[in-house]
Amino acid sequence: MGSRYQMQERFGPWGRAGQERLRQGRAVVVGLGVLGGTAAMLLARAGVGFLRLVDPDHPSLDNLHRQVLYSEQDVTAGRPKVEAGAAYLRSLNSEVSIETHQVALGPGNALDLLRGCGVVLDGLDSAAARYLLNEACLKLGIPLVHAGVIKAQGQLVVVRPGQGPCLRCWFPSRREPPASSAELGIIGPAAACLASLQTAEALKILVGAQDQVLEGLLSVDLWPPRFRTLEHRHWDRQACPACRGQYELLPGDSPGL
Amino acid sequence: MDGGGPEISVVVDGFAERLPAGMSLTALILRQQAQHKDLVAEVNGRFVHPRDYDSVLLNEGDRVELIHPAFGG
Numbered sequence: 001m002g003s004r005y006q007m008q009e010r011f012g013p014w015g016r017a018g019q020e021r022l023r024q025g026r027a028v029v030v031g032l033g034v035l036g037g038t039a040a041m042l043l044a045r046a047g048v049g050f051l052r053l054v055d056p057d058h059p060s061l062d063n064l065h066r067q068v069l070y071s072e073q074d075v076t077a078g079r080p081k082v083e084a085g086a087a088y089l090r091s092l093n094s095e096v097s098i099e100t101h102q103v104a105l106g107p108g109n110a111l112d113l114l115r116g117c118g119v120v121l122d123g124l125d126s127a128a129a130r131y132l133l134n135e136a137c138l139k140l141g142i143p144l145v146h147a148g149v150i151k152a153q154g155q156l157v158v159v160r161p162g163q164g165p166c167l168r169c170w171f172p173s174r175r176e177p178p179a180s181s182a183e184l185g186i187i188g189p190a191a192a193c194l195a196s197l198q199t200a201e202a203l204k205i206l207v208g209a210q211d212q213v214l215e216g217l218l219s220v221d222l223w224p225p226r227f228r229t230l231e232h233r234h235w236d237r238q239a240c241p242a243c244r245g246q247y248e249l250l251p252g253d254s255p256g257l
Numbered sequence: 258m259d260g261g262g263p264e265i266s267v268v269v270d271g272f273a274e275r276l277p278a279g280m281s282l283t284a285l286i287l288r289q290q291a292q293h294k295d296l297v298a299e300v301n302g303r304f305v306h307p308r309d310y311d312s313v314l315l316n317e318g319d320r321v322e323l324i325h326p327a328f329g330g
Contacts, residue, residue, distance in 0.1 A: 035330040150327035181329030
C-alpha cells in the first residue's frame, strides 16, 4: 500500500521535502464560507500540519449548494461553522491539528488570530473585513492569499508584505461594491474554482515554492470562461498608507511584532 | 459609435471596439456603464490608479481591461 501523500510527492516541484515542509506548516483560514471552507478542505487533505479556522456563523440551508464542509444535519443542529467544519476536516485527515475560533475578525483580535501562521487565506465576504485582514497581514509580515467571488466570477491576489502591492493598492476605493453576493448570487463551480486557485497559492508558500507564486491579479470568469492576469507595474510602497505602515483599521496600541 | 469624429480601434475586455479618438479612460468606463471608482483598470498591461482615469487618453491599438472586484466568499 502506498503512502498517504505519494501522489502529490511525485509532483516534482513538491516532492517529499515539500511535503515535510507542509507537515510543519501553519495556515489560518479566516471565514469558512465557500472560499475558506473549500480551501480548508484541500489544505487538510494535502496534509498541512496546523490549521486555524475563524468564523462566527452557523451554516444555513442556502449555503449548502456551494459550501463543502457542511451537511443538512449541521444546519438542523445549528452547529457553528468552525465546529462542524473542524469535525469534517478531522474525519478527512486526523494528522492535521485544527484550532477553532468562533469569532468575527475585528480590529481587536485580528493580530492574535493570525499570529504564528505562515500563510493567511482570505475567506471573508465583505470588502471592509478584507481591508482589515490586509492591514493585519502587512503588520505581521505574513503572506495573504486573497480571493473574492460573486456571480460566476472572482479574483485572486497574493499579498507579500513589503515585496509587492497589497489589497489596498489594487482596490484603493475601499468601498463595498454596490451589490452583494446576497443580491447578485453566486454559483458553486466559480467559487470552488477560486478557492482551488487560492489553495494552490497557499500550498506553494507552505512547501517553499515562493518563486511560483502568482504575481499580479488573476481575474476569473466562468460565464463565459475567461482568465486574465493583470500586472501592477506601478507599485510604490510609499504611495500606499497600508504598505508604508500607516494602519488605519488596527488599534493604534496594537502590540504587532 | 457616438459622434462623427475620427475613430480609433481599442480592445476592451478582449473585444475590439471603435471609439472616438482621444477618449479618456473615464469616458470609456462611463460608456461601459461601469462604477467609476470601484473597478480595477489596466491599459496595455499597466495598472491605472483611479485618480489617473481622467488623464489617461486612449490611443489606437490600446488594450484595456476593466475588472469589477468581487468581495463575496
